[in-house]
Amino acid sequence: xxxxxxxxxxxxxxxxxxxxxxxxxxxxxxxxxxxxxxxxxxxxxxxxxxxxxxxxxxxxxxxxxxxxxxxxxxxxxxxxxxxxxxxxxxxxxxxxxxxxxxxxxxxxxxxxxxxxxxxxxxxxxxxxxxxxxxxxxxxxxxxxxxxxxxxxxxxxxxxxxxxxxxxxxxxxxxxxxxxxxxxxxxxxxxxxxxx
Amino acid sequence: xxxxxxxxxxxxxxxxxxxxxxxxxxxxxxxxxxxxxxxxxxxxxxxxxxxxxxxxxxxxxxxxxxxxxxxxxxxxxxxxxxxxxxxxxxxxxxxxxxxxxxxxxxxxxxxxxxxxxxxxxxxxxxxxxxxxxxxxxxxxxxxxxxxxxxxxxxxxxxxxxxxxxxxxxxxxxxxxxxxxxxxxxxxxxxxxxxxxxxxxxxxxxxxxxxxxxxxxxxxxxxxxxxxxxxxxxxxxxxxxxxxxxxxxxxxxxxxxxxxxxxxxxxxxxxxxxxxxxxxxxxxxxxxxxxxxxxxxxxxxxxxxxxxxxxxxxxxxxxxxxxxxxxxxxxxxxxxxxxxxxxxxxxxxxxxxxxxxxxxxxxxxxxxxxxxxxxxxxxxxxxxxxxxxxxxxxxxxxxxxxxxxxxxxxxxxxxxxxxxxxxxx
Numbered sequence: 001x002x003x004x005x006x007x008x009x010x011x012x013x014x015x016x017x018x019x020x021x022x023x024x025x026x027x028x029x030x031x032x033x034x035x036x037x038x039x040x041x042x043x044x045x046x047x048x049x050x051x052x053x054x055x056x057x058x059x060x061x062x063x064x065x066x067x068x069x070x071x072x073x074x075x076x077x078x079x080x081x082x083x084x085x086x087x088x089x090x091x092x093x094x095x096x097x098x099x100x101x102x103x104x105x106x107x108x109x110x111x112x113x114x115x116x117x118x119x120x121x122x123x124x125x126x127x128x129x130x131x132x133x134x135x136x137x138x139x140x141x142x143x144x145x146x147x148x149x150x151x152x153x154x155x156x157x158x159x160x161x162x163x164x165x166x167x168x169x170x171x172x173x174x175x176x177x178x179x180x181x182x183x184x185x186x187x188x189x190x191x192x193x194x195x
Numbered sequence: 196x197x198x199x200x201x202x203x204x205x206x207x208x209x210x211x212x213x214x215x216x217x218x219x220x221x222x223x224x225x226x227x228x229x230x231x232x233x234x235x236x237x238x239x240x241x242x243x244x245x246x247x248x249x250x251x252x253x254x255x256x257x258x259x260x261x262x263x264x265x266x267x268x269x270x271x272x273x274x275x276x277x278x279x280x281x282x283x284x285x286x287x288x289x290x291x292x293x294x295x296x297x298x299x300x301x302x303x304x305x306x307x308x309x310x311x312x313x314x315x316x317x318x319x320x321x322x323x324x325x326x327x328x329x330x331x332x333x334x335x336x337x338x339x340x341x342x343x344x345x346x347x348x349x350x351x352x353x354x355x356x357x358x359x360x361x362x363x364x365x366x367x368x369x370x371x372x373x374x375x376x377x378x379x380x381x382x383x384x385x386x387x388x389x390x391x392x393x394x395x396x397x398x399x400x401x402x403x404x405x406x407x408x409x410x411x412x413x414x415x416x417x418x419x420x421x422x423x424x425x426x427x428x429x430x431x432x433x434x435x436x437x438x439x440x441x442x443x444x445x446x447x448x449x450x451x452x453x454x455x456x457x458x459x460x461x462x463x464x465x466x467x468x469x470x471x472x473x474x475x476x477x478x479x480x481x482x483x484x485x486x487x488x489x490x491x492x493x494x495x496x497x498x499x500x501x502x503x504x505x506x507x508x509x510x511x512x513x514x515x516x517x518x519x520x521x522x523x524x525x526x527x528x529x530x531x532x533x534x535x536x537x538x539x540x541x542x543x544x545x546x547x548x549x550x551x552x553x554x555x556x557x558x559x560x561x562x563x564x565x566x567x568x569x570x571x572x573x574x575x576x577x578x579x580x581x582x583x584x585x586x587x588x589x590x591x592x593x594x595x596x597x598x599x600x601x602x603x604x605x606x607x608x609x610x611x612x613x614x615x616x617x618x619x
């Protein structure tokens with residue numbers, strides 16, 4: 001069974017890379033959608049069996065609504081991946097992706113596709129980190145490492161998650177990662193002197 | 196106030212929020228030190244969609260967060276996502292939503308009635324006349340945007356449309372659009388109107404791209420909006436930390452209700468990492484100056500957004516039940532689900548009462564109240580001490596009686612034939 005897959009990602013490079021690896025794994029990516037596309041029209045035209053979407057995409061809330069919008073159509077509607085398989089969902093979510101599948105689709109068909117997507121997202125994340133790492137000079141890198149260490153001990157996070165948390169904070173606050181690291185170090189000092 | 200920090204199961208708490216004015220209690224609890232004074236080290240994460248916030252709470256990436264009031268209900272019932280029981284011990288605010296239409300649609304509505312601007316009811320009736328006129332001329336249905344299927348925005352928009360005599364399921368099209376994109380969709384003509392929380396209605400008015408036709412206060416006075424939600428599992432494993440978070444949030448809410456703090460609150464909320472909107476506009480909204488029309492003075496609505504007074508933070512079981520009756524009416528929840536039981540299962544009223552006792556605040560001793568029965572301020576006597584409450588009128592003058600079953604409990608805003616699209 002060739003599952004039809006739609007990829008929604010605001011990062012066109014990552015979407016292309018994922019499309020290529022899914023095709024290489026023998027699946028049928030039927031399209032890419034970006035922030036400017038009419039999502040509903042695309043879903044109705046392509047009728048994908050599975051939609052892979054960037055966790056950070058604001059379009060996720062619109063996907064949640066498609067069950068109602070397409071209720072009068074003969075095809076089953078997109079929904080969150082099989083309710084029982086929390087482990088797969090958790091793994092995908094940590095990698096930064098979310099998946100919507102048609103009602104009744106066998107979870108065993110979905111899992112290998114998600115595995116490809118998770119691997120692709122992780123690879124992309126790694127490339128990005130390497131690029132960012134190369135940009136930081138040595139002293140900045142020390143500050144980032146120290147802040148990461150604080151996050152790892154105080155919040156009990158594995159290294160990778162601590163790093164991702166700092167990246168997310170940097171993105172949210174429109175700051176460089178080293179600035180976020182400085183804030184974390186400052187805050188840690190202040191809190192320490194408080195106690 | 197002395198708190199036994201040693202009893203906290205954990206001091207580290209990670210909470211999510213969506214960039215809206217009503218995330219204020221979380222931001223203020225962090226920035227004004229209420230979390231810290233309660234022994235907590237709280238990290239706030241800005242989320243880009245309600246789905247993402249819900250999933251991250253469900254899978255424990257987040258411990259809890261700023262939620263739509265319907266979200267703990269939908270998550271517990273397994274609607275639209277993972278089925279994860281959630282609870283709320285604290286309402287974050289009353290009011291703050293609004294319905295905006297494009298300037299083109301506003302002109303068309305005004306053509307049917309020069310007094311369309313007088314009230315939310317007049318606007319709803321004018322819209323209904325315009326929609327019938329469009330249908331007679333075989334024009335495409337109007338498109339209205341909401342932010343999430345399981346949201347007060349969805350139910351309030353439906354309530355307002357019904358008040359004019361329209362059937363929300365047949366007479367208009369609904370789409371979901373993230374709050375931050377509402378204005379650009381309206382400007383581009385992809386949608387004709389929307390229902391969303393502050394500041395996205397006032398922003399359309401001051402920029403001259405939309406006319407605010409109703410605010411939440413016009414539809415249901417002093418009605419609950421966002422809540423603080425966590426999974427039931429997290430609440431059971433961290434009862435003391437849960438109480439400490441709720442305590443900090445209630446303290447932040449009390450701080451926010453003081454007009455002397457509105458300027459400072461607006462500056463903190465306006466930042467790019469938070470709501471990312473002009474501070475002056477946020478300060479105006481906090482002060483009840485509600486912009487509805489371009490180049491016109493704002494409406495004065497003192498209770499536009501209420502964070503603490505009128506026992507605002509108490510999680511009324513009956514108000515959860517109200518939302519379930521609206522979900523059933525929208526065909527979102529099956530006929531065999533026990534709505535009273537579901538409402539009771541998501542409300543942690545005793546956690547609220549314990550925190551109120553610690554803070555020396557009065558708390559209701561009952562779980563349910565009627566709506567639509569108080570035209571003015573009134574006093575709640577079924578409480579540890581009498582509490583001054585706000586008016587609770589419903590558009591159309593109906594009464595909500597939570598003791599009745601879902602079919603009868605909540606009034607319809609008009610006498611239109613109801614939709615047959617129930618999901619059973």
